Amino acid sequence: MSDISTAAIPAPKRPALKSHRFGFLLNLTLLALLVVLWLALSVSTRSFATFGNFENLLRQDSMWSIMAVGQTFVIITAGIDLSVGAVVGLTSTVIAMLLAGGVPIWASIVITLLIGGLLGAINAFGIVNLRLPPFIMTLATMTALRSFGLLITDGQTIGGLPLKFILFSSHRTLGIPNLFIIVILIAVPCYFLLHRSRWGRYLFAVGSNPEAARLSGVSVNRTIYLAYIVSALLASVVGVLVASRIGIGIATTGQGWELQSIASSVIGGTSLFGAVGTVIGPLLGAMLLTTINNGANLMNVNPFWQGIITGLLIIVIVYFDQLRRRKTR
Amino acid sequence: MDNPAPRPPTDAPILELRQVDKRFLGTHALKQVDLAFRQGEIHAIVGENGAGKSTLIKILTGAHVRSAGTILWQGREVALASPLDAISLGINAVHQEVVLCSHLTVAANIFLGDERTNAGLLRDRAMVAEAQRLLDDLGFDLRADAVLGDLAIGQQQLVATARAAARGVKFLIFDEPTAYLTRQDTDKLFRLIRRLNGEGVTIVYISHRMEEIFQLADRVSVLRDGQKVATHVVAETNERELIRDMVARTIEEVHYKEAIPAGDVLLEVTGLSGPGFRDVSLTVRRGEVVGLYGLVGAGRSEFVQCLFGRTKRSAGQVKLRGEPVTIHHESDAIARGIALVPESRRDQGLCLNMGVGFNLNLPVFGRISPTGLVDTGAERRGAAKQIADLRIVAASAGVPAATLSGGNQQKIVVGKWLNHGAELFIFDEPTVGVDVGTKVEIYKVFASLLKAGAGIILISSYLPEVYDLSDRLHVFSRGTIVASHDAKSAHPETILTEAIGV
Ligand SMILES: Nc1ncnc2c1ncn2[C@@H]1O[C@H](COP(=O)(O)OP(=O)(O)OP(=O)(O)O)[C@@H](O)[C@H]1O
Ligand SMILES: [Mg+2]
Numbered sequence: 036m037s038d039i040s041t042a043a044i045p046a047p048k049r050p051a052l053k054s055h056r057f058g059f060l061l062n063l064t065l066l067a068l069l070v071v072l073w074l075a076l077s078v079s080t081r082s083f084a085t086f087g088n089f090e091n092l093l094r095q096d097s098m099w100s101i102m103a104v105g106q107t108f109v110i111i112t113a114g115i116d117l118s119v120g121a122v123v124g125l126t127s128t129v130i131a132m133l134l135a136g137g138v139p140i141w142a143s144i145v146i147t148l149l150i151g152g153l154l155g156a157i158n159a160f161g162i163v164n165l166r167l168p169p170f171i172m173t174l175a176t177m178t179a180l181r182s183f184g185l186l187i188t189d190g191q192t193i194g195g196l197p198l199k200f201i202l203f204s205s206h207r208t209l210g211i212p213n214l215f216i217i218v219i220l221i222a223v224p225c226y227f228l229l230h231r232s233r234w235g236r237y238l239f240a241v242g243s244n245p246e247a248a249r250l251s252g253v254s255v256n257r258t259i260y261l262a263y264i265v266s267a268l269l270a271s272v273v274g275v276l277v278a279s280r281i282g283i284g285i286a287t288t289g290q291g292w293e294l295q296s297i298a299s300s301v302i303g304g305t306s307l308f309g310a311v312g313t314v315i316g317p318l319l320g321a322m323l324l325t326t327i328n329n330g331a332n333l334m335n336v337n338p339f340w341q342g343i344i345t346g347l348l349i350i351v352i353v354y355f356d357q358l359r360r361r362k363t364r
Numbered sequence: 365m366d367n368p369a370p371r372p373p374t375d376a377p378i379l380e381l382r383q384v385d386k387r388f389l390g391t392h393a394l395k396q397v398d399l400a401f402r403q404g405e406i407h408a409i410v411g412e413n414g415a416g417k418s419t420l421i422k423i424l425t426g427a428h429v430r431s432a433g434t435i436l437w438q439g440r441e442v443a444l445a446s447p448l449d450a451i452s453l454g455i456n457a458v459h460q461e462v463v464l465c466s467h468l469t470v471a472a473n474i475f476l477g478d479e480r481t482n483a484g485l486l487r488d489r490a491m492v493a494e495a496q497r498l499l500d501d502l503g504f505d506l507r508a509d510a511v512l513g514d515l516a517i518g519q520q521q522l523v524a525t526a527r528a529a530a531r532g533v534k535f536l537i538f539d540e541p542t543a544y545l546t547r548q549d550t551d552k553l554f555r556l557i558r559r560l561n562g563e564g565v566t567i568v569y570i571s572h573r574m575e576e577i578f579q580l581a582d583r584v585s586v587l588r589d590g591q592k593v594a595t596h597v598v599a600e601t602n603e604r605e606l607i608r609d610m611v612a613r614t615i616e617e618v619h620y621k622e623a624i625p626a627g628d629v630l631l632e633v634t635g636l637s638g639p640g641f642r643d644v645s646l647t648v649r650r651g652e653v654v655g656l657y658g659l660v661g662a663g664r665s666e667f668v669q670c671l672f673g674r675t676k677r678s679a680g681q682v683k684l685r686g687e688p689v690t691i692h693h694e695s696d697a698i699a700r701g702i703a704l705v706p707e708s709r710r711d712q713g714l715c716l717n718m719g720v721g722f723n724l725n726l727p728v729f730g731r732i733s734p735t736g737l738v739d740t741g742a743e744r745r746g747a748a749k750q751i752a753d754l755r756i757v758a759a760s761a762g763v764p765a766a767t768l769s770g771g772n773q774q775k776i777v778v779g780k781w782l783n784h785g786a787e788l789f790i791f792d793e794p795t796v797g798v799d800v801g802t803k804v805e806i807y808k809v810f811a812s813l814l815k816a817g818a819g820i821i822l823i824s825s826y827l828p829e830v831y832d833l834s835d836r837l838h839v840f841s842r843g844t845i846v847a848s849h850d851a852k853s854a855h856p857e858t859i860l861t862e863a864i865g866v
Pocket of ligand 2: 417418419460539769770771
């Protein structure tokens, strides 16, 4: 329902992008929550506020952040990508096999990312051309890709990666861990793609009303391809990074990360109904989840509690976000 | 009635359909339609609900692909296989249901698919400014940076119109554009249509409101049952002839009302305030229609939403059958015999993917499943009765509501409360998109409800309708009642002026 002032009385011309304001408010809240958590952890544990731990935090965060951004692209189109965790697992084994087989580092990375993009295209093919629901299609690829990774490695760990490749993830540039630099290198173009380019606009349009997008001459199919390719491509970047970080290829890597990425995205204000989301939101959401994880470890909280804490946090944050949205409507 | 500006007379068709045919699963929606639109004319299309008007439009805009037949654009055969094909020829449409993105801003919707960019980056500010200029220029009182979903349906329809007009069109189709518009906005729309037409744009105009056809159009084609039955020059035909062509039977009177004696007071509202409206007082007696007239956004819908328990009241009292009641929730309202036929049938009135029969029975499933199991016989009978009484055109009671024509969807929304047997009926724009024949059916339904002792609150932006039907008429403006009249005691122009609030 409209409010009466916009209809009957000529409204003053002030910028009032309500949906943008919501995103901004939520992000501020998340940031504040993070700072509070960090302060609390610094006071209550001796090891949190150390340089080593902070670096560790950033490294773990970078994995989930990158995946959460990709997931957000998909969720904005009112879809879901359950396969990202499996893509991480498969691509990390693929790059390990390539490197162990003596393929140059740059070529291994390029091939792995191409495979990642291809996996996204397969998801999109199922959703667009075969008209399968995203949940089903990505559930199927999640299951299949996980098995495929185990199949090609015969369930074995792959070692013997070049030292240069392994060291990348533990080094820093200008004092910042390399892994976190990758987050920035990815987040910035993603921001422009999502919020400043017409392709980004089409992602929102498709998530909001695909029929309206289609009748406007927008290629809904291409837009959906874009979303799933971005998501899988970013997951394969994480696959490369995780292989560098742990120094081996294991096909089971990234199990459950699809849910982490969805949780980060939703905590960051993305609506599972589509058409609502930002790039910065999932970055903050992922950082929050990483901090809770890290803090719980440091405080010797029973690790079984972590899932419960994360679950409650999702409910509380999304509940308050919904509440505010409804009030202002 | 003003005459359209003189245009260069031309008989050359800009767009021609030959033997165009469209089949959906189980429905033959268009049957070998031959139709030629002349360059620069305003061509109206009329027909009953389900006659195939919207289907025809969707084929012209590439939204549906025809099953057979050829289409010529300026004498050359064209494929029209996708919306992009149509857009690139300069064919645009304002569709019957608002198809825009509710999460995007007005400006983003206007430029969707045609964004202004600079080195690949969106020029959002420039687009907002340009859209605002366009809206101001058209006289639409809207903000380009508002989020579309925050606007009322009528306002969204205006955005759709602005959008179509913005796209360098040669051929512009309006599918029932005035259904959700107020008189004031309708006038603006007509001015816009005449202006575009004066600039050489060919216009196709679909409406169930006959007077609009006679005001606007040069020629009019009639569809019946998917077939084109006639094309008339508007100046050489009349309403009676058109209706006869449309329905192939005669309809006694378009605005139908029986005198029914008023009974005791059913509803008494005093000083009710809530979100979007304030200080509303009115009474509804049994056997009485109380009309609420006003511009879109004047607070009428907000008032009835509150009455129905969807929003909280902040002040005032509601008495039902003489007893003070507090309605916290829709289910309270329904249990107390209040039925709301909402304004937005797609969002609020229908489960679009579910069957026609399912929708018709939705309010009564509790009653027809006393053991917890649904009495499928009662379900079938309830659906069949309304389908027959309201003449709902559907392949069967099982087909999804989404596949019905707009008017037939509206009949379902009304029909489901008739099954329920409520006593106080709130109709929010009940005849939007409903053809003349069905309108009479719905008015007859009103009469039978009233005779059975029910009371009706009727919201309509269509002044002739509220004016003719209401026993008492309250005029809303800016959230409150600004005037009240007994049946036909005021001149329609007075009422309009009160509603605009000048
Ligand atoms: N997508 C669809 N699938 C199946 N049947 C459809 C579909 N769209 C329309 N129809 C059927 O085609 C017929 C024509 O519908 P259409 O919407 O063109 O009618 P209309 O003349 O626009 O009616 P109204 O005045 O009610 O808007 C109807 O019987 C309708 O049920
Ligand atoms: Mg129609």
